[in-house]
Amino acid sequence: MAGERVYTASLVIIGNEILSGRTQDLNLAYAAKRLGARGIRVREVRVIPDECDAIVATVNELRPKFDYVFTTGGIGPTHDDITAECIARAFGVGLTLHPEAKRILEQHYRPEQINAARLRMATMPEGAELVRNAVSRVPGFRIDNVYVLAGVPEVMQAMIDGLVPNLAGGVPVRSRTVSCQLAEGVIAEGLEAIQRRYPDLDIGSYPAFRRSGYGVSLVLRGTDEARLAAAAAEVADLVRALGGTPQEEPPEA
C-alpha cells in the first residue's frame, strides 16, 4: 500500500446545545463511519459555539490542513443560524440568494409563506454549490473543500449519504476486534510486541467496566485485509496463551 493517497477530513460541530451537554452529538460517529468506509479519515473534530469569530477562525485553520472540512449546525431560518454568513466571511466572499435554493423553497412553500427568515435558508456564500437532502427542505452547501451540513442528525445523515459516493477517497480503513476478559495489564506487553511487528496497523485496547462485568476490546485497524487477519490471529493466540478466551467480532468495514 506504499504510496497510497490518504484522504483526510475534519469535522466542525457548531452548536451551543452540544457544548452545554443538553444535546448528545450523534453526527461525529455517523460521519466518521461513512467517510471511513469511503477511505476518508476523520483526523480532528472541533465543537465550537454559535459565534462567528470562532467559526471563521476554526474553518480557516482547518481547511488548508485537510482534504475535506465538514461543518454541522446553524443553517436553519432562526437568528442563531449564522453558519452561512460566517463561512462567507471565512472565504472573504459576499452572501447571495442562491437561485436554485430559492427554487427549492418555492416548490415547498406557498408564496405568502416565504418570509425573510425562510429566505435566509437560501442565502449562501457566493460560489456555493448546493448539498441537497430528502428529509428537510433546507439544502446545505459546498464552497471549495468546506461542506456545510445541517445539525439535525436525520438531515445531516441524509446529506452525508448523498455526498459520500461522490467524494474522492482512498483505501477504506477496515477493522478487526478481538474481545476478552483479561486485565489490560496482563495483555499489555504481548500486545505491544504485536503492534511493533505490525507498524502498518493501528492496535488499540479499550476496556469497559459495566454492570455486566469487565471486558476489553482489542481493535486492529488498517487497510490490508491479509495483514489484519494475521495480526488478529496473533492477538487471539496471545489471549489464549495468557489463559483468556478470545472472541472475534465479525470484520467491520
Place this chain on the structure above:
Amino acid sequence: MAGERVYTASLVIIGNEILSGRTQDLNLAYAAKRLGARGIRVREVRVIPDECDAIVATVNELRPKFDYVFTTGGIGPTHDDITAECIARAFGVGLTLHPEAKRILEQHYRPEQINAARLRMATMPEGAELVRNAVSRVPGFRIDNVYVLAGVPEVMQAMIDGLVPNLAGGVPVRSRTVSCQLAEGVIAEGLEAIQRRYPDLDIGSYPAFRRSGYGVSLVLRGTDEARLAAAAAEVADLVRALGGTPQEEPPEA
C-alpha cells in the same frame, strides 16, 4: 450580574476509537452538564488522535485560553496509552513514578502482578497531583490547570463527580425549554425580537424530524432566573399568538 467572573473550560477527547466512529463519545455531554452546573462553561471541545504531537500541540494551545482543560483517554497500561508522557512533554517536565499512585497499585495487586505495564499507570509528569476514582484502580492526574482523566465513561464520570465540587466556578447557567410544533420559519422573526430584548440570554432553536413527528425546542439559557422566566413566558406567548401550543419543560439546572 455584571462583573461576575465567568469560568471556562475546554475538553480534549483523545482517541482513535472516537475519531473512527467505532465508539460513541459520551464524555462531552456528561462533563459539560456537571461543569455547567458548577458555573464552568465548556467553550470548546477537540477530538484528536492518539498521537503525541497532536496532544502536545492541542493542550499547549488550549491551556492558556481556558480556566480548565480536561483531557479524556489514554491513561491505561497498554502501548496506546500515551497521554501521561505527552502531557509531560507539553509542560516540559520529566516523567516520574508517582509514589501515591504506586501505593494505590500495591493495594490492589499482588507483588508479582505489578509489571512494567501496570507501573506505567503510576508514571506521571513531575509535579502532578492525583485525581482518584472509585471505579477502576487507575488514577488520573492534574498538572497546573490540565486535568487528565480516563476515557472509559464509567471511570471518567467518577473522576468528574469527585473533582467538580472542589473546582472554583461561577454562577451556574440555567435553561428553560419551550417546545412546540410550529415551523421554525414561522417563529423566527418573533424569536429574534425576543433575543434582542434579552441580550443577556442565549436563545436557541432546535428542530427535530422524527418518526413521531416534527417538533422544535426553543431553549433559553442564562444565569438570571427571573430574566429566564420572563423570556420563557414571552416565547410561550409568541407560540400561542402564532397558533401553536407551547409546552414548557421543567426548568433545568
